Amino acid sequence: MSKINQYDIEQLKNVNEKRVWDILADYLDQDDSVCTCSICILDIAAIVLNSIPPHYQTYEESLDEARKKVSDELIIEKIKLAVERVKRYPHHL
Numbered sequence: 001m002s003k004i005n006q007y008d009i010e011q012l013k014n015v016n017e018k019r020v021w022d023i024l025a026d027y028l029d030q031d032d033s034v035c036t037c038s039i040c041i042l043d044i045a046a047i048v049l050n051s052i053p054p055h056y057q058t059y060e061e062s063l064d065e066a067r068k069k070v071s072d073e074l075i076i077e078k079i080k081l082a083v084e085r086v087k088r089y090p091h092h093l
Helices: 015-030 038-051 064-069 072-088
Strands: none
Touching: 015 038, 015 064, 015 072, 038 072
16 A cells, blocks of 8 residues: 555645635625526536635635735736626626
8 A cells, every 4th residue: 555545635625725715605696697506506616716816725724825926906806807707708508
């Protein structure tokens, strides 16, 4: 057995995933014009996450370091761009 197999990859977390999801949830509470089907919501989240750098952590710690690299304001701007893109080119039927 490889030495690496004793570890669990699930312990690595991209903390920006939760940050994007939480900020997106707040954004959607304020904008009723966005389709909230699962395809559109996941497309928006994927577009935003692909447009910002990941920030992996191995344990629960402060998000200060992640916020230094990617501000909440930048995430909101990326959400707005992603929402417009998904509205223009939705993947749902």
